[in-house]
Amino acid sequence: MNKFEEIKGIIDLKKLQNERKHEIQNASDAELPKKYPMNILEEELHPETQYLKITKIIDRDDAKSFVFVPDESKGTSKLAYFQAGQYISLKLHIGKSYCTRAYAISSTPKQALSGEYMLTIKLVKNGYVTPYIWENWKVGTEVAASGPAGQLFYEPLRDKKTIIAGGSGITPFYSMAGAIADGTIDANLIILYGSRTHNHILLGDELDRIAAKTDKVKVVNILSDEEVEGYEHGFINQAIIEKYAPADKNYSIYMSGPAAMIHFVNQEIKKLDLRPGQVRQEMSGSVNPYFFKNYPEEAKNKTFNMTVKTRDQIQVIPARSDESLLVAMERAGIIAPSSCRSGVCGACRSRVVNGKVFIPFPGRRAADSEYNYVNTCVTFPISDLTLQVPVHDYANMLG
Ligand code: FES
Structure with missing residues (x-):
């Protein structure tokens, strides 16, 4: 750098400082916005909770289609856009248990833009949630749900045509x-x-x-x-x-x-x-672990003690060997995080502190295996165990 460039640099810097001072002195003293357009867009596309209301029910033999619109009285004025193939996870309170159920949206994204989602749900006669829905959901029923989620949609950059x-x-x-x-x-x-x-x-x-x-x-x-x-x-x-x-x-x-x-x-x-x-x-649907060839015979038809540690509570609850850790917690009234219920989204990820579990599906990340993290929705107890459950999603579970 020659002498001239050096002097020019100092002058430019001085100028910049003066401009900055001027901008600060003349800036508005109005409060900064609480939300920026990007935050608003993010909330519209990925809301934690959407409040919905049933406006129509179509009977289809052993299934029903439920048409939902936003429940403005609860603060949802617009439905989140989704990709065809994605699901929403319903947040349900049945008896003493808080649970979720993921259902693919059967209507099209265009219908969401005009303010409607449709879920088409099959009755599972000996199930837990669908008999409740059949019994209780009417036109006007209010339901809380997650934003759209799931990877089963067409992405041209990723998928074949x-x-x-x-x-x-x-x-x-x-x-x-x-x-x-x-x-x-x-x-x-x-x-x-x-x-x-x-x-x-x-x-x-x-x-x-x-x-x-x-x-x-x-x-x-x-x-x-x-x-x-x-x-x-x-x-x-x-x-x-x-x-x-x-x-x-x-x-x-x-x-x-x-x-x-x-x-x-x-x-x-x-x-x-x-x-x-x-x-x-x-x-x-739910997974039957006994169906898998590598399931340990000696654990069949047993109920184990599961110690569940959450934010400030420790509870010991029964955990049946044919039910996932997530279902055991829901039966016991523990508000455990979950969304897809099929081992994909990671919302239910928790740590097995001690004890043995059976995980039917391969594909756990190496770090999760190393530090004993599991997706509770597809993990089954095969001994007494202790589980540490994260709490970050608890408030949202309640809808
Ligand atoms: S709820 Fe999605 S992985 Fe368990």
Whole structure:
């Protein structure tokens, strides 16, 4: 740097200091905004809680569709936008237990923009939550839910343009089919829809109507318990996938359904030799750990003592070997964080301080294995144990 540049630098710095002083002296003394546009947008897209009200219920044999609008009286004026295939997690208070249930939004993102979500829920006769819903939810019922979440949606930067959507959990794919038909998503969808019998096909007519409107959506029904002309018979397996998927393997596979089905289809998908990034899945319903070959026989049909440590409480509760740690806490009235309930989102992540657990699904992060962190929604007790549960989500659980 020569002498001239050095002097110029000092003058510029002096000028900058004066400008700064001038700006500060003339600045408004009005209070800074509490929220900036980015915070407002973030809250709109990812609200902790959305307050909803039922405006319509559609009966569908052993399922019902519930139409929700924002509950302005509770502070929700607008529904969060979602990607077709995502779910919301309902925050429920049943008897003494606080629990969540994740349901895929079956309506389309366009309908959310016009102020409506629809959830289509199947009745699980011996279940805990759906009999409660059948009994208690009417037009006007107020329900608290999370913002939209989940990874089972089409992302052009990540996914192939052709999606093979397989499973018995049809609601995320119904939403995707609708979004393709209305132009929100530019992709091709081949739905391999597994049902027990023809009568068990939920939203079948609606899907056929969408498929008739656009050649980008194709529906293949696969019946496991019945042979019907024009339908495939059996399970979603390698042969069925290869029959309907493009031969060049240039597709993504999305799966949705109960754990046993996902487990079976995963074995079949392995035979296709796809890259791991081509497969996405989301489980519904509860997992039966006894179903897995590596489950320790001696733990079957036992109830263990689980010591649960939360912020300032220590409770000892019963934990059945066939129920997840999360369900044991919910039964005992402990407000435990959760969202997807299928081991994917990490909301329920907690630390096993001591004792043994069974984790049916592989894929835990190395650091979690090292420090004994588990997702309580897919972890089962096989001895007495102590669990440390984080508390950051507690207030939000209550809705
Ligand atoms: S609730 Fe999502 S991982 Fe357990």
